Amino acid sequence: MIVDDVPVNIKVARAYLANAGYSNFITVTDAENVQSVMEKESPDLLILDIMMPEISGLDILRDIRSDERFAYMPVLILTSAESRDIKREALELGTTDFLSKPIDPDELIPRVRNSLKLFEYQNNLEQQVRERTAALEKSRIDIIECLARAAEYRDNDTGRHVLRVSKYAGAIGRELGFSDVEIAELELAAKLHDIGKIAIPDAILHKPGSLTEQEFELIQMHCGAGKKIFESLSRTEMNGVLQHTTSGAALIQNCGSDLLDLASTIALTHHERWDGTGYPLGLSGDDIPIAGRITAVADVYDALSSKRVYKPAYPRERCFRIMEESRGSHFDPDVLDAFFNIREEIIRIQIDFADVD
Template identity: 40%
Template sequence: MEQATVLVVDDTAENIDILVGILAPHYKVKVAIDGYKALQLAKRSPPDIILLDVMMPGISGYEVCRQLKQDPVTQAIPVIFITAMSQEADEQQGFELGAVDYISKPISAAIVKARVRGQLNLYDQQRHLEQQVKARTLELEQTRFEIIKRLGRAAEYRDNETGTHVIRMSHYARLLAEELGLPASFCDTIFNASPMHDVGKIGTPDAILRKPGKLDPDEWAIMQQHVQIGAEIIGDHPDPLLQMSRRIALHHHERWDGTGYPAGLSGEDIPLEARIAALADVFDALTSERPYKRAWTVEEAVDLLQKERGKHFEPRLVDAFLRILPQVEKIRLEYADDPEEWAHLQERS
């Protein structure tokens, strides 16, 4: 088992020598003679525990501890104060700053070894528990993502033979979000939320979904209901992924010029994720074969996007999408509905 690392911080050489003599047989020991050096060492190579003198010139041990606890890199490291200050108020101040223990001077070797060993054991247990929680959380998140994807594909299977539409459009949505310079968390969330955009089609009659010709006004009114149905299926949950999924499901048929549905929102009143998903959805729908239409060529689809710039779609989204078109084409090839078409397109590319 790898030895734990102890950082000893004291401005007095004699005190450092004593602590190193006590700890070196059992741990890797690093030393710092002032608070500034201690902060540098802790951030560059975080130790497993820090023994910290309180009274030091330049920057006190209390200030060092405060800065350690404010830095995400070092905030979890246990800090034990080594000090001659034994007043209750002094100890209270140290604990309020985040220290885990106090050792009073003059130093007792037995106490130092016992306190360090005890805090390291607690720290190891804490890290092990955190790892277990992270692993379980990741497992639950992956399960949730898979459920969401499968619900999205379940809706697509009702009017699409392969269900790969939701895979392609979610990739397009993430690529577009990345091209816009949006935070990585947003890009990841929209990738996992987009597959739910048409989940409300589960409640749309097959006769309408699979009708080969144009829908009449009554049928079109029924078709439009899928956005509210989708929002109801997802529900109003505080989870960020489900919140974004709901906004996309409800608003991905809004239009930049306000002529869309269900709320007739326009411009930036339409949630950004819904604007992105709408463009990704339309492009893939145009370039895919459906029961009521042939698959358009990429050139034809791009032409429509340009014509709808400022009408159906936000202009900057159209411009950004055209910039990532080579990446979009790779996704379209990789997740083509028809393997023979994929092979044919590969030969052409």
């Protein structure tokens, strides 16, 4: 794209570039039209005159760089001005290079070519980064799914329990005003709420009758075990790994993450109760993290409405009644209200992700 208020200057620049093999041109002589033409055409490179009436090239450059779409597009400033202040301001605004008037083809052609090659390389690099980021995100989700299934297989009578709980939690979060990013993270982390069951003996986990006091104490340990699974290695543990392989450093460096921190919080606090009678910490009210309060509602509803080794699936209205009776004791009233506000969505999730024999 060539912008100059003098048509003959555009004609000369275009002729030189055409002789060098360039053919796809956009030309503008009215500076006021530059922004609208750019939005429509999305050029790969801009040759911009700096001294124009009404709107200067610097003003146009400032507007261009404020638009994320054109933040890195090459801009060659075309000017006869020798002012150091103008050049400094142009550089600060993000100009790529300067071209002197009158145009010298030996200067114009290589600078256009080099700027386009650099832009192409940058675009390719950004595409590779996007693809790598997408692959890493998929790997992260796959790992979460594998961990969730590992816990679920230990407690296989719950079927698709972790999936339903994650969907319920996301729906409640949405009703409470969570952002799309927060909802996505909450759904992933909630899948791991029972990861600590990996540490519970099968005889207790699958016991059809009532648990003894000692057995219930062991069940309660799954919250703390779930938190520990997500904790970063201690310095002593790190040193132990490093003694086995030099590549261990790359594997354990920065092993914490916001998602795993959230999963750890949910694993630890989803059995806390609003009135402080829950476990393992006995937290109450707003001291219980909101993610734990949300997952508590989602988890209990699914436990009530699903078949377990120790109970049949309860009818939906009985589940709702039991949960309403626990308002302000087991559950945060606001979170429970959000749950009941989306009753139809909860039922749809329950149907869509029902256990399959």
